[in-house]
Amino acid sequence: MHFYILILDMVFVTAEIGTNHMGDIKIAKKLIDVAKEAGCDAVKFQKKSVEKIYSKEFLDSKLESPWGTTQREMRTYREFNMKQFSEIDKYCKKKKIFWFASCWDVDSQIQMRKFKTEYNKVASAMLTHSKLLKTIAEEKKYTFIATGMSSLNDINSAIKIFRKFKCPFELMHCHSAYPMPVNEANLKLIPFLKKKFNCDVGYSGHETSATNVSIPAIMLGATSIERHITLDRTMYGNDQSASLEPEGIKRLVRDIKMIDNILGDGKKQVWKSELPAQEKLRQIFI
Numbered sequence: 001m002h003f004y005i006l007i008l009d010m011v012f013v014t015a016e017i018g019t020n021h022m023g024d025i026k027i028a029k030k031l032i033d034v035a036k037e038a039g040c041d042a043v044k045f046q047k048k049s050v051e052k053i054y055s056k057e058f059l060d061s062k063l064e065s066p067w068g069t070t071q072r073e074m075r076t077y078r079e080f081n082m083k084q085f086s087e088i089d090k091y092c093k094k095k096k097i098f099w100f101a102s103c104w105d106v107d108s109q110i111q112m113r114k115f116k117t118e119y120n121k122v123a124s125a126m127l128t129h130s131k132l133l134k135t136i137a138e139e140k141k142y143t144f145i146a147t148g149m150s151s152l153n154d155i156n157s158a159i160k161i162f163r164k165f166k167c168p169f170e171l172m173h174c175h176s177a178y179p180m181p182v183n184e185a186n187l188k189l190i191p192f193l194k195k196k197f198n199c200d201v202g203y204s205g206h207e208t209s210a211t212n213v214s215i216p217a218i219m220l221g222a223t224s225i226e227r228h229i230t231l232d233r234t235m236y237g238n239d240q241s242a243s244l245e246p247e248g249i250k251r252l253v254r255d256i257k258m259i260d261n262i263l264g265d266g267k268k269q270v271w272k273s274e275l276p277a278q279e280k281l282r283q284i285f286i
Contacts, residue, residue: 011256012202012224014144015040015249018239019078020230023067028080029091031229032099034246039253042098044121044226045088047108050075066236078237082111089115102126102146109135117141124148124176127158137165144224145169146204147193148176159197170200170223179242180206185213190220202226208241210248211255218259227252 015035021028028045035043050059050072059072067077080088085101092099102121103109109132120136124146127133136143143162147155155171162169173190185207194201202224203217214225228243244252270278 011218011222011259012042013040013253013256014042014044014224014226016044016204016226016228016243018044018046018228020228020235020237020239020243021045021078021080022236023077023079025080025084025087027231028084028088030231032088032091032095032097034229034231034249036095036097038246038250039257040097040249042100042119043092045080045085045099045101046104046123047085047101047112048075048079048104049107050079052107053105082114085112085115103132103136106132106135113139119144122146122158124150124174127154130157130161133158133161134165137162137167140165140167143167143169144172144202144204144226146172146174148174148204152196155193155197159199170202171197172202172204172224172226173217173222174204175206178206178239179208180213182207182209182213187213187217187220190217190222194221200224206242210244210252214252215255215259218256225252225256 015031015038017028017031021031032043054071054075059070059075061071062069063071063074065074067073088099098118100117100119100121101112102123103112104123104126118141120139120141120143122133122136122143122145127145127147127150145158171193173187173193175184190201190203200223201221203214203222204226205214206228207213214227217225227249228239229249230240230243230245233240233243233245
């Protein structure tokens with residue numbers, strides 16, 4: 001039995017660092033520490049070839065940021081290079097926590113193969129990028145497939161690619177607004193997607209609350225949870241406001257582990273802790 005199957009018998013928790021590291025390896029390591037101390041199973045990053053996935057017009061457009069006055073300066077600075085990812089790889093091995101990345105283009109996906117990570121991730125934005133999906137699926141690593149802003153036809157087309165390559169996967173129910181309006185969580189899609197596509201379904205959340213949506217998602221059958229993390233929600237970046245700060249991710253993982261225990265195995269038994277009450281209260285029938 002593969003290791004990923006053993007883990008996913010429980011709820012697998014990924015702390016999404018994304019680009020919340022702000023291009024700073026020291027911040028990235030602090031976030032890895034936060035995830036490890038909270039009890040997360042993995043951390044996730046993003047990898048993009050900025051000049052390939054964005055148009056020149058977009059990259060030249062004005063944007064004030066800590067790194068300059070254009071989209072290009074901001075987006076380029078926030079991207080880790082391969083040397084920095086090598087440092088991330090070593091640090092995660094030292095901390096004994098899994099790491100992987102969602103790549104937004106084929107070149108990035110191929111570059112990241114050198115690290116031999118355990119998992120892959122398809123970002124919601126890339127769900128219809130068939131060439132990228134084929135590149136990911138041919139690796140045959142367990143892949144988390146996000147389904148935000150996607151139709152059932154989009155999801156079905158992606159699944160066909162992964163099944164063609166016999167690549168193990170699970171869907172991630174997701175809403176792509178940052179932060180997500182809680183009334184649009186639509187968690188009933190989790191059992192629906194599980195039944196329709198005959199696969200595991202996790203939940204990738206972008207809400208501000210630590211547990212209000214993620215815990216019900218587990219109760220509805222989510223096999224994994226992914227949440228963005230940050231050191232401080234007031235830091236610069238699109239994802240920071242929809243991320244959990246250190247205490248939030250700790251609380252979430254604590255409550256998830258509690259849910260695992262509370263749900264139990266579904267087998268009826270008389271617990272040892274019940275025996276004194278049984279002996280005392282059923283004497284009245286003797």
